[in-house]
Amino acid sequence: MTGGSTTGDDGANAPSSGPQESRAPWPLWEVFVRSSRGLSHVHAGSLHAPDAAMAVRNARDLYTRRNEGVSLWVVPAAAIVTSDPDAKDRFFESPQGKDYRHATYYTKSEGVKHL
Amino acid sequence: MMTAPAIETDGRADDAGERLFNELIAQDSRIEPRDWMPADYRKALTRQISQHAHSEIIGMQPEANWITRAPSLKRKAVLMAKVQDEAGHGLYLYSAAETLGTPRDRMTEDLIAGKARYSSIFNYPVLTWADIGAIGWLVDGAAICNQVPLCRASYGPYGRAMVRICKEESFHQRQGFEILLELANGTPEQRAMAQDAVGRWYAPSLMMFGPPDEDSPNSQKSMEWNIKRFSNDELRSRFVGMLVEQVRALGLELPDKDVRFNEVTGRWEHGPLDWNEFKEVLAGRGPCNAQRMERRREAHEEGAWVREAATAYAEKQALRNGRAA
Numbered sequence: 001m002t003g004g005s006t007t008g009d010d011g012a013n014a015p016s017s018g019p020q021e022s023r024a025p026w027p028l029w030e031v032f033v034r035s036s037r038g039l040s041h042v043h044a045g046s047l048h049a050p051d052a053a054m055a056v057r058n059a060r061d062l063y064t065r066r067n068e069g070v071s072l073w074v075v076p077a078a079a080i081v082t083s084d085p086d087a088k089d090r091f092f093e094s095p096q097g098k099d100y101r102h103a104t105y106y107t108k109s110e111g112v113k114h115l
Numbered sequence: 116m117m118t119a120p121a122i123e124t125d126g127r128a129d130d131a132g133e134r135l136f137n138e139l140i141a142q143d144s145r146i147e148p149r150d151w152m153p154a155d156y157r158k159a160l161t162r163q164i165s166q167h168a169h170s171e172i173i174g175m176q177p178e179a180n181w182i183t184r185a186p187s188l189k190r191k192a193v194l195m196a197k198v199q200d201e202a203g204h205g206l207y208l209y210s211a212a213e214t215l216g217t218p219r220d221r222m223t224e225d226l227i228a229g230k231a232r233y234s235s236i237f238n239y240p241v242l243t244w245a246d247i248g249a250i251g252w253l254v255d256g257a258a259i260c261n262q263v264p265l266c267r268a269s270y271g272p273y274g275r276a277m278v279r280i281c282k283e284e285s286f287h288q289r290q291g292f293e294i295l296l297e298l299a300n301g302t303p304e305q306r307a308m309a310q311d312a313v314g315r316w317y318a319p320s321l322m323m324f325g326p327p328d329e330d331s332p333n334s335q336k337s338m339e340w341n342i343k344r345f346s347n348d349e350l351r352s353r354f355v356g357m358l359v360e361q362v363r364a365l366g367l368e369l370p371d372k373d374v375r376f377n378e379v380t381g382r383w384e385h386g387p388l389d390w391n392e393f394k395e396v397l398a399g400r401g402p403c404n405a406q407r408m409e410r411r412r413e414a415h416e417e418g419a420w421v422r423e424a425a426t427a428y429a430e431k432q433a434l435r436n437g438r439a440a
Contacts (some may be wrong), residue, residue, distance in 0.1 A: 023422065023423060024218065024426075025218060031314060045207060046210045047275075050428070050429035051428070061203075062203055062207075065283075085147070
């Protein structure tokens with residue numbers, strides 16, 4: 001497993017901004033939007049904000065200008081743990097060749113109703 | 116310059132990474148941020164996406180200038196919503212560009228320092244209310260024409276940002292068209308104002324697609340990488356075809372006597388464009404370049420205290436909650 005965000009920026013080691021401002025860059029947050037009751041929160045994008053409260057407000061302005069959501073999650077990008085993209089063949093190998101996990105594998109019952 | 120993933124420095128991993136990259140491109144699949152990618156691909160994308168983001172941000176200015184002068188409360192509300200969308204589009208694109216390794220603050224600094232480019236179209240002055248209509252119809256229309264194929268760009272985050280942007284952009288074009296339609300059906304003065312605006316914005320909007328194919332050296336590579344799907348001239352010709360239909364609905368005229376459909380090539384043709392003007396504007400010598408840059412710099416500097424205060428507040432809250440920031 002490797003740390004880092006879904007957008008690929010681990011947000012941890014960006015150098016501070018140049019001569020005009022010496023503040024450290026605001027952390028990156030990943031934004032998840034629930035479009036309506038009964039559905040799960042889905043990743044919408046990311047933004048920078050100094051803290052969680054500002055991240056939620058910015059997420060509202062940035063990702064729900066047209067009633068796209070009834071609920072928002074913001075997650076510090078640095079807190080997201082991902083599978084290792086370089087090991088994906090090995091890591092996701094187990095389901096390969098196991099078609100019998102899908103209903104479509106079983107064809108003898110074709111024509112039988114409600115099955 | 117860029118925080119490249121560690122894998123790029125490993126020769127053996129490079130080979131495997133490059134093979135996978137080429138396979139994914141050949142399959143018309145998508146490249147994601149943590150995948151290996153050629154340095155040139157990363158560089159070209161960073162350049163294109165950040166320029167695109169800068170264009171959205173600078174593009175707020177010519178229209179924001181008209182919010183106080185919009186002719187009704189409804190028009191003010193619409194224009195504010197549009198300007199707010201442009202800010203949002205800039206932020207989606209900065210997020211996408213950032214996944215390639217360039218920090219957000221550096222992109223902002225490059226823009227403010229005059230080191231980065233943005234679309235030449237935003238360096239033209241917005242002289243009358245009809246210009247707001249022409250910008251929506253022609254400038255946003257050209258942008259949509261350019262952006263719809265970018266929804267299928269091979270770089271995942273760019274394509275996803277473009278999908279979101281294209282969905283929102285269609286209202287921009289329609290509101291502009293509606294402004295022109297109302298003026299075109301108004302008093303003779305209003306009609307003349309609409310025709311004048313269309314006359315001034317037509318050629319610059321055609322030049323938004325970039326130089327002719329033979330003068331666009333980056334296009335070829337970009338098409339091989341599935342970033343660009345159609346050439347500059349192809350998109351421009353498609354756009355002209357759309358305008359021919361739409362201008363009839365407006366009852367106005369395109370300031371171009373040479374527009375015609377070429378049966379042999381199956382393409383729309385237009386009159387000559389002033390590519391020297393394009394180069395001049397791009398090089399910073401357009402009518403409003405200095406003003407746009409100055410205004411962007413001011414906004415950044417005048418906003419510094421807000422950013423500092425927000426940072427200080429976050430730090431204080433974090434301390435108070437007993438958690439280190």
